[in-house]
Amino acid sequence: MAAGQELTPTSYIGHHLTNRTVSLGDSPFWTLHLDTFLTAFTLGVIGFGLMWWVVSGATSGVPNKRQAFVEMLIEFVDDQVKGIFHGNRAFVGPLALTVFVWVLLMNAMDFIPVDLVAWFTGNVLQQHEWKPVPTSDINTTFALALSVWLLMLFYNVKVKGIGGWTHELFCTPFGGNPLLWIFNFLFNLVEYISKPLSHSLRLYGNIYAGEIIFMLLWMWAATGLVGSVFGGVLALGWAIFHILIVVLQAYIFMMLTAVYMAMAHESH
Amino acid sequence: MNLNVTMIAQAITFFVFILFCAKFVWPPLIRALEARQKQIADGLAAGEEGRQSLERAAKDADAAIAQARSRASEIVAQAEKRVSQMIEEAKSTAKVEGERLVAGAKAEIEQEVSRAKEMLRTQVATLAVAGAEQILKREVDAKAHAEMLAAMQRQL
Numbered sequence: 494m495a496a497g498q499e500l501t502p503t504s505y506i507g508h509h510l511t512n513r514t515v516s517l518g519d520s521p522f523w524t525l526h527l528d529t530f531l532t533a534f535t536l537g538v539i540g541f542g543l544m545w546w547v548v549s550g551a552t553s554g555v556p557n558k559r560q561a562f563v564e565m566l567i568e569f570v571d572d573q574v575k576g577i578f579h580g581n582r583a584f585v586g587p588l589a590l591t592v593f594v595w596v597l598l599m600n601a602m603d604f605i606p607v608d609l610v611a612w613f614t615g616n617v618l619q620q621h622e623w624k625p626v627p628t629s630d631i632n633t634t635f636a637l638a639l640s641v642w643l644l645m646l647f648y649n650v651k652v653k654g655i656g657g658w659t660h661e662l663f664c665t666p667f668g669g670n671p672l673l674w675i676f677n678f679l680f681n682l683v684e685y686i687s688k689p690l691s692h693s694l695r696l697y698g699n700i701y702a703g704e705i706i707f708m709l710l711w712m713w714a715a716t717g718l719v720g721s722v723f724g725g726v727l728a729l730g731w732a733i734f735h736i737l738i739v740v741l742q743a744y745i746f747m748m749l750t751a752v753y754m755a756m757a758h759e760s761h
Numbered sequence: 762m763n764l765n766v767t768m769i770a771q772a773i774t775f776f777v778f779i780l781f782c783a784k785f786v787w788p789p790l791i792r793a794l795e796a797r798q799k800q801i802a803d804g805l806a807a808g809e810e811g812r813q814s815l816e817r818a819a820k821d822a823d824a825a826i827a828q829a830r831s832r833a834s835e836i837v838a839q840a841e842k843r844v845s846q847m848i849e850e851a852k853s854t855a856k857v858e859g860e861r862l863v864a865g866a867k868a869e870i871e872q873e874v875s876r877a878k879e880m881l882r883t884q885v886a887t888l889a890v891a892g893a894e895q896i897l898k899r900e901v902d903a904k905a906h907a908e909m910l911a912a913m914q915r916q917l
Contacts, residue, residue: 517766526767533771537778544786551789553796567790586791587783595778627771632764636771 506708509607511622512630526630528620533627536598544594566594573748578755585754588644589747592637596696597743599627603703604732604739608711628742629701631693638693641750645688648757657760692749699742703735886914 512526547563556564570590571582578585602610602625614623627633649658662681663674707728714724890910 522765524765529767530770534774541781548786548790551793553793587787588779591779591782632767633771636768640772640775
């Protein structure tokens with residue numbers, strides 16, 4: 494809490510949902526959410542660094558427990574991708590793995606009670622208004638979804654060629670009749686616009702809503718003993734349910750990434 | 762909840778992590794997994810091959826035993842046949858030999874009989890001559906009557 498500020502429910506929620514910003518330029522666009530960026534980066538470095546550390550000592554013989562864990566994770570992702578994407582998985586596999594692990598770690602920040610994070614960032618890092626869950630920042634989900642979208646466009650052109658892709662845009666899904674070209678194109682346009690929107694907003698909405706519910710429960714917990722008991726119990730219940738949401742959203746994001754990549758590679 | 766440069770920063774971070782995964786995390790582990798898969802598959806194949814060769818060896822052994830058995834019984838049968846053949850041969854040889862001996866004895870007996878007859882003839886002739894000498898009370902010229910005596914001897 495910033496000192497001297499009156500504590501109201503609005504200020505409490507507003508405080509926890511405000512990003513720590515750094516201005517890099519004059520226009521509002523050049524505002525960097527330092528909390529989102531640094532948390533996401535740190536989580537990625539820890540997650541992928543650990544995986545790299547385990548994998549660099551990997552053996553094809555009997556694996557130890559930590560190698561078995563990473564193997565399980567990678568095999569799980571590889572199996573999922575294999576079921577959707579038929580082709581060389583040398584890039585799509587790591588892409589799906591990155592998406593799954595990174596989104597899972599970022600979502601999992603939701604489990605840490607916000608006020609613990611606020612205490613740590615406020616008193617240790619001397620940073621106020623630090624929002625701990627990067628995926629509840631729409632910049633993160635849009636960055637991921639648009640990156641996947643750009644990769645999808647790239648592979649559309651790379652696999653089918655400009656001509657093949659244009660043909661697909663105008664001649665599917667209704668057929669190659671010239672009268673249908675405009676409808677095909679409009680249909681595809683809507684699809685191409687809706688893909689990154691639904692991809693990013695689904696993740697953002699789920700995690701953001703989860704965070705809000707946690708905050709409402711913590712607010713109840715601040716009202717007194719009864720509120721503390723009920724708030725604590727309900728927050729525990731929500732946290733347990735949230736385990737499902739966190740993993741499920743990461744899984745869905747990964748699966749959709751694989752599906753979009755597969756669609757870009759398959760010609761009709 | 763406004764889009765800003767954070768999005769670009771996050772996208773760059775995302776690509777860095779993807780490339781890191783694609784270069785340092787994914788390939789070594791997939792290689793290790795594939796190597797292990799191959800090891801397991803090889804092991805299973807070797808086991809299957811061992812099982813099959815054991816089966817083959819058992820079959821070969823059974824066949825060899827059966828062959829040895831039939832060969833042995835064949836040899837025994839041959840030996841038995843050979844023995845009975847030898848006995849038959851010995852029997853027939855003995856029979857032939859016996860017949861030969863009997864024939865030889867018969868021939869000798871006949872020879873003896875004819876020799877005895879000859880001797881008897883000679884003696885009868887001598888006796889007849891002596892008798893005639895006495896009957897005639899005179900010397901009979903043996904030389905002069907030799908022809909007559911010989912004829913008489915032949916008639917006997």
